Amino acid sequence: MADELDLLRGADPVPADGSRFGDGPLDHRAERRLEQLLREGPPGSRRGPWLRLSGPGRARPVWSRWAPAPSAPPGTTRRHRWLPAPGRASLAWGLLATAVVTAVTLALVLSGPGTPPAIAAPRPLVVQTGSAALPLDRLAERASAAIGAAGVPRLRKGTHVRSWSLGMSEDAPPVTLPEERLVRWRPDGSHTELVVETGPEHPGRPVLSDEDGVPRLVEDGHVLLDRTYPPSWSDAPPQSPPPHDPDLLRAYLMEARFTDTPLTTPDLLDAVATLLDHWTLGQRESAALARLLQDCDALRPAGQVTDRLGRRGQAYVNDARGVRRMLIMDPATGAVLGLESTLTAPDPRYGVREGAVMSYSAWMR
Structure with a gap:
C-alpha cells in the first residue's frame, strides 16, 4: 500500500497545499468520465451508486435559484464534491480513480494559470438587432x-x-x-416528479416526455429525482x-x-x-x-x-x-x-x- 501511494505522490505535480486545485471541480468532460468510471466499477465489484451532494446532508443536487443550501449553517459556503455511497471498493479501483484525477489535474497545470475553468454555463440571450419591440x-x-x-x-x-x-x-x-423537470398531477391529488x-x-433537446400520460425518460440523462407523492x-x-x-x-x-x-x-x-x-x-x-x-x-x-x-x-x-x-x-x-x-x-x-x-x-x- 505504501509503495503505491508513494508512486502516486511522485506522479502528482500539484503540491498538497496548493490553493488553485485543492478542492476545485473538474471540467465537464473529466467530471462525466470520472462519474462513469466510478459508477460502473471494475468487473466483479459490488460498488454502489455515487451521489452528488450540495450542502451538509443533502442527497439531491441543489444549485437552484442561486440560493445556498437551506441546511447549511449561517456564514458557511457551499462546496461541490463527489462522495461515494456506502460500499467497499477494491484497492485497484481506488488507484484507478486517483490516477484519473491526477491525469486531469496534470492537464490543468500544463494548460497554464490563465486558462479559464470549464463551466457548463449558457451565454446570455441576445435580442435580435433591428427587430421591432412589441409593447x-x-x-x-x-x-x-x-x-x-x-x-x-x-x-x-x-x-x-x-x-x-x-x-x-x-x-x-x-x-x-x-x-x-416534469411534474404531473393525477385526479386523486397525487403527483409525480421526474428530474x-x-x-x-x-441544448434545447427535451429528454422527458409524458405523451401517454406517464412521465418517462426518452433519452440518456442522469436521473436526479423520480418520485411519486401521495394525495395532497x-x-x-x-x-x-x-x-x-x-x-x-x-x-x-x-x-x-x-x-x-x-x-x-x-x-x-x-x-x-x-x-x-x-x-x-x-x-x-x-x-x-x-x-x-x-x-x-x-x-x-x-x-x-x-x-x-x-x-x-x-x-x-x-x-x-x-x-x-x-x-x-x-x-x-x-x-x-x-x-x-x-x-x-x-x-x-x-x-x-x-x-x-x-x-x-x-x-x-
Whole structure:
C-alpha cells in the first residue's frame, strides 16, 4: 500500500497545499468520465451508486435559484464534491480513480494559470438587432383576442421546465447545473416528479416526455429525482388555481410571495416563475398575466429573441439590484416562454463576471 501511494505522490505535480486545485471541480468532460468510471466499477465489484451532494446532508443536487443550501449553517459556503455511497471498493479501483484525477489535474497545470475553468454555463440571450419591440399593451390585446380560439391550451396543474442555475462558492469556480423537470398531477391529488440532469452538449433537446400520460425518460440523462407523492390538497397560492382576472392575479402572486406589500417588478417576475413552476397556464390566465404586466413601467420591451429551445418570442427587460431579468413571451398568445437573470456587475468574491447567467428557465407544454 505504501509503495503505491508513494508512486502516486511522485506522479502528482500539484503540491498538497496548493490553493488553485485543492478542492476545485473538474471540467465537464473529466467530471462525466470520472462519474462513469466510478459508477460502473471494475468487473466483479459490488460498488454502489455515487451521489452528488450540495450542502451538509443533502442527497439531491441543489444549485437552484442561486440560493445556498437551506441546511447549511449561517456564514458557511457551499462546496461541490463527489462522495461515494456506502460500499467497499477494491484497492485497484481506488488507484484507478486517483490516477484519473491526477491525469486531469496534470492537464490543468500544463494548460497554464490563465486558462479559464470549464463551466457548463449558457451565454446570455441576445435580442435580435433591428427587430421591432412589441409593447406589452399590444401583447395583452393579442392574448385576450386569442381566448376561445380553437386549440388554445387550458389551465393544467403541473409543469415541464428546463432550467440552468448558477452555483457559487468563495473557494471554487462557479458551476452551472442544467436540469429538466416534469411534474404531473393525477385526479386523486397525487403527483409525480421526474428530474434529470441535461448536459449542455444537447441544448434545447427535451429528454422527458409524458405523451401517454406517464412521465418517462426518452433519452440518456442522469436521473436526479423520480418520485411519486401521495394525495395532497391546498387552497393557498401557488397550490390553488390562479385566477384569470389581473387584479385578483396580483393579489394571488402577493400571497404566493407571503407579503401584503405591493410587489416590485423584480419580485413580480420572481413570483411569475414560482407560478409557472407549479402551473401550466391556459389562454385566459396568460392573457390576465399579460394585462397585469402591461402596468409595469420598469419592464421595457426590447425586441425579438430566440430562446434556448429555438422558439421566437418578445423580450421584456428589467434592471434592478445588479440583476437584469429578461422575460420572454409568445408574441401571438402572450404565454411566458422563459425568464433569464444575468448579473450586471462582476462579483470578484465568487469569480463571476459581468453578464454571467444567474438562472434561466424555459417552460414547455
